[in-house]
Amino acid sequence: MSSVKSAQGGSTGAVAQARGIVWRAIIGRQEFGVFVILLTMVVFLTLSTNTFLTSTNIFNILRAFSWIAISAFGQCLVIITAGIDLSAGSVMAISGLASAMLLVRGVSVPVAVIAGSLTGLVVGSLNGLMITKGRLPPFIATLGSLLMARGLCYGLTGGWPVRDLPLTFRNLGQYDIPVAGMGVPLPLIFMLVFGVITSVFLSRTVWGYRIYALGGNETATALSGINTDWVKIMVYSLSGLLSGIGGVLMTARLGVAAPTAADGYELDVIAAAVVGGTSLSGGEGTILGVLIGAAIMQVLRNGLVLMGVSAYWLQAVQGLVIVLAIMFDQLRKRRR
Amino acid sequence: MSEQDMVLRMEGISKAFPGVQALDGVDFELAAGEVVALVGENGAGKSTLMKILCGAYRKDAGCIFLNGQEMEIESPHHAQQLGIAIIYQEFNLTPNQSAAANIFLAREPRQRGVGRFLNFVDRRRMEREAQKQLDRVGAHVPSTELIRDLSVAQQQMVEVAKALAVDARIIIMDEPTSALGEDEVDTLFGIISTLKAQGIAIIFITHRLDEVLRIADRVVVLRDGQRVGGMPIDEATPEKIIHLMVGRELTDMFSKQEAEIGAPLLEVRGLTRRGIVEDVSFDLRQGEILGFAGLVGAGRTETARLIFGADHKDAGTIRVDGTPVRIDSPVDAVQAGLGLVPEDRGLQGLVLKLPVKENIVLPTLDEHARVGWVDRRDLRSTARSYVDALNIRTPHLQQRAMFLSGGNQQKVVLAKWLASQPKVLIMDEPTRGIDVGAKAEVHALMSQLAQQGMGIIMISSELVEILGMSDRILVMAEGRVAAILEQAEATQEKIMAYASGEINNQIVNATSNTTSKGAQV
Numbered sequence: 001m002s003s004v005k006s007a008q009g010g011s012t013g014a015v016a017q018a019r020g021i022v023w024r025a026i027i028g029r030q031e032f033g034v035f036v037i038l039l040t041m042v043v044f045l046t047l048s049t050n051t052f053l054t055s056t057n058i059f060n061i062l063r064a065f066s067w068i069a070i071s072a073f074g075q076c077l078v079i080i081t082a083g084i085d086l087s088a089g090s091v092m093a094i095s096g097l098a099s100a101m102l103l104v105r106g107v108s109v110p111v112a113v114i115a116g117s118l119t120g121l122v123v124g125s126l127n128g129l130m131i132t133k134g135r136l137p138p139f140i141a142t143l144g145s146l147l148m149a150r151g152l153c154y155g156l157t158g159g160w161p162v163r164d165l166p167l168t169f170r171n172l173g174q175y176d177i178p179v180a181g182m183g184v185p186l187p188l189i190f191m192l193v194f195g196v197i198t199s200v201f202l203s204r205t206v207w208g209y210r211i212y213a214l215g216g217n218e219t220a221t222a223l224s225g226i227n228t229d230w231v232k233i234m235v236y237s238l239s240g241l242l243s244g245i246g247g248v249l250m251t252a253r254l255g256v257a258a259p260t261a262a263d264g265y266e267l268d269v270i271a272a273a274v275v276g277g278t279s280l281s282g283g284e285g286t287i288l289g290v291l292i293g294a295a296i297m298q299v300l301r302n303g304l305v306l307m308g309v310s311a312y313w314l315q316a317v318q319g320l321v322i323v324l325a326i327m328f329d330q331l332r333k334r335r336r
Numbered sequence: 337m338s339e340q341d342m343v344l345r346m347e348g349i350s351k352a353f354p355g356v357q358a359l360d361g362v363d364f365e366l367a368a369g370e371v372v373a374l375v376g377e378n379g380a381g382k383s384t385l386m387k388i389l390c391g392a393y394r395k396d397a398g399c400i401f402l403n404g405q406e407m408e409i410e411s412p413h414h415a416q417q418l419g420i421a422i423i424y425q426e427f428n429l430t431p432n433q434s435a436a437a438n439i440f441l442a443r444e445p446r447q448r449g450v451g452r453f454l455n456f457v458d459r460r461r462m463e464r465e466a467q468k469q470l471d472r473v474g475a476h477v478p479s480t481e482l483i484r485d486l487s488v489a490q491q492q493m494v495e496v497a498k499a500l501a502v503d504a505r506i507i508i509m510d511e512p513t514s515a516l517g518e519d520e521v522d523t524l525f526g527i528i529s530t531l532k533a534q535g536i537a538i539i540f541i542t543h544r545l546d547e548v549l550r551i552a553d554r555v556v557v558l559r560d561g562q563r564v565g566g567m568p569i570d571e572a573t574p575e576k577i578i579h580l581m582v583g584r585e586l587t588d589m590f591s592k593q594e595a596e597i598g599a600p601l602l603e604v605r606g607l608t609r610r611g612i613v614e615d616v617s618f619d620l621r622q623g624e625i626l627g628f629a630g631l632v633g634a635g636r637t638e639t640a641r642l643i644f645g646a647d648h649k650d651a652g653t654i655r656v657d658g659t660p661v662r663i664d665s666p667v668d669a670v671q672a673g674l675g676l677v678p679e680d681r682g683l684q685g686l687v688l689k690l691p692v693k694e695n696i697v698l699p700t701l702d703e704h705a706r707v708g709w710v711d712r713r714d715l716r717s718t719a720r721s722y723v724d725a726l727n728i729r730t731p732h733l734q735q736r737a738m739f740l741s742g743g744n745q746q747k748v749v750l751a752k753w754l755a756s757q758p759k760v761l762i763m764d765e766p767t768r769g770i771d772v773g774a775k776a777e778v779h780a781l782m783s784q785l786a787q788q789g790m791g792i793i794m795i796s797s798e799l800v801e802i803l804g805m806s807d808r809i810l811v812m813a814e815g816r817v818a819a820i821l822e823q824a825e826a827t828q829e830k831i832m833a834y835a836s837g838e839i840n841n842q843i844v845n846a847t848s849n850t851t852s853k854g855a856q857v
Contacts, residue, residue, distance in 0.1 A: 204712070226667070
């Protein structure tokens with residue numbers, strides 16, 4: 001969307017024409033549809049409540065969905081290859097738990113954080129190996145690791161949460177950077193950094209090109225002399241890694257690593273990716289879209305609370321929004 | 337035969353697909369109790385005609401009369417109601433259900449009484465009725481048997497019984513003998529005779545001329561979407577049929593330029609994938625275009641896939657430039673300097689969702705990147721240069737491949753392999769379904785590549801193309817190399833004779849006096 005500013009100067013006719021082209025390019029973008037939805041929600045909530053558009057509330061929203069979004073970046077890579085990673089939630093839990101268990105045993109914060117994230121990478125690589133070398137469908141392989149990782153969390157802790165994590169670790173999730181009188185949450189910064197890295201990886205590197213190609217047509221990609229097994233192992237590993245990072249940040253924010261943490265989060269992660277325009281049939285999707293998708297889900301949650309809707313109705317509304325968002329996107333695609 | 341006896345009359349049937357006139361004013365007729373063999377080269381329009389008859393395609397023009405009454409066949413279901421059944425090469429049976437359940441698929445008899453309202457199947461009645469139909473075709477198959485436990489021939493009998501159960505008066509058999517052994521063919525012909533005696537009309541599509549002469553009452557020949565001849569079987573001879581099938585003169589639309597033929601570039605020995613490709617050996621030399629001729633299912637595409645490492649081979653060695661290479665996957669093949677333009681552009685050649693640019697650079701991404709970082713300017717200029725060189729008509733490089741015409745899509749697939757500069761390029765049906773202009777461009781490009789020293793394998797079902805473009809022609813039949821012919825000694829008749837397994841030397845000698853080498857049945 002950075003090309004918006006490019007049309008300046010020249011005769012008015014040319015400007016109008018250039019504006020037309022730019023406008024069409026924006027509308028044609030995959031992210032446009034979901035962005036409109038997000039914008040509508042924000043405008044509506046701003047007008048109907050006086051608590052929504054405050055810096056505290058906005059940063060609360062951003063902090064709350066940051067780890068979901070980081071995990072969803074990885075999920076996006078997987079879904080672009082026409083796969084699915086159901087283990088995301090469990091991986092978040094086990095990664096956070098791994099960090100926490102190391103920390104309470106006196107391991108330094110950087111080492112514990114890295115080890116926790118790498119735990120995610122390991123689970124992800126195993127997913128990739130099961131899918132390629134073990135020839136399991138992604139749904140089955142990651143369903144298996146969802147249960148195995150979760151079971152490991154319970155087994156290792158005996159069901160008890162790990163508490164008393166050091167402050168330097170908790171700061172990763174809780175610290176607000178003072179900027180112009182506002183506190184910008186650190187997790188938000190992490191989310192943006194990983195978002196940019198993943199986005200650049202996907203759009204500018206050889207591997208990114210191959211991920212799109214694989215999802216668009218696996219046969220043609222294999223016949224082009226590309227090692228498709230490798231590409232798959234890579235995306236599942238990265239999905240595991242990003243879920244791991246998200247899990248460590250979540251644990252830092254909560255200040256406690258419970259074996260039940262992030263239970264069911266895989267569905268939020270998948271929803272964020274899909275609402276953000278990532279096609280489950282593969283070959284399509286962007287990180288920007290996923291970011292918007294994750295934002296929609298959190299704004300919705302937050303908005304319903306602000307409007308005094310009973311928490312019991314939350315899930316029903318969320319489900320409705322997922323379905324509507326995707327129908328809207330399909331409609332937009334068909335009209336083109 | 338009088339009007340009255342005709343169960344089916346098709347008049348002036350035409351059908352066009354984008355870029356091809358598949359059928360052009362074809363007439364066809366069929367009498368009760370008659371067996372008509374429908375023959376023609378691949379792409380002559382046989383399947384299209386039959387698909388129109390059984391409701392899978394709608395015709396563009398023409399009339400269909402059933403028992404003298406004009407009919408508009410609207411859907412496969414409608415065709416079934418009208419008593420037209422088709423038995424495809426690939427059977428439409430559900431392997432985990434019984435023969436009876438398959439015969440009564442979608443028409444299962446309901447139980448009487450309360451069970452009727454709950455849609456309970458009356459299994460005993462179904463099995464009894466199914467058994468009657470199976471006995472009618474002389475199949476010794478219990479109707480309770482599961483399909484997956486039956487032999488191919490028995491499955492075919494179930495298909496025939498299924499057709500009879502819906503009271504079919506016209507049965508179309510598409511290459512029914514291709515999967516059968518010698519004995520089973522005899523059994524099938526026995527069944528056909530039985531059906532004939534019951535007044536059922538049969539359309540028999542085949543490539544095997546000996547079978548035509550054995551079972552048919554009449555033969556109808558199609559070529560390039562037109563009916564070029566028909567005759568009662570007592571007037572038919574293999575020579576006559578082959579001549580009608582291919583009877584075209586070579587036109588000068590092929591811009592084949594002579595290229596200097598050099599040293600062997602690709603040496604294939606004993607390539608085997610059991611049951612599909614048997615002991616295929618050949619050399620491809622520098623600057624040579626080697627045509628692969630043969631019928632559909634003769635193993636040409638499979639051979640190409642084996643060479644390229646796309647399928648697992650049971651035996652065989654491959655040398656490129658004199659050095660033995662181990663090719664276990666397409667990755668190895670590309671590394672060894674091979675390229676493959678596959679049979680089906682949409683399914684195997686292109687990523688339709690991605691832009692033209694990405695498709696072109698797919699095999700060579702590494703060359704446009706430094707430590708994984710794509711040089712987008714380099715990538716764009718490479719793609720641009722191929723789009724210009726091959727005259728690919730696309731509004732811009734970001735156009736998704738799915739929006740290009742067939743000819744331009746094919747040129748994108750070609751561009752993608754040219755960019756990788758292979759030593760050997762295997763092209764499977766490179767001009768199928770593309771318009772004449774694009775076809776000529778593809779041919780010109782092939783000549784040009786050969787002149788630059790590339791070795792090209794061209795699989796084609798179009799004999800004119802094979803003869804016009806090849807330096808040598810390898811004919812395959814039933815997974816084996818039936819012959820390797822020099823361009824000078826090859827004729828359409830000769831190739832067809834080798835390809836259809838009609839290799840009695842009589843025909844070969846009748847059409848040409850040169851003796852051929854490497855002939856085997």
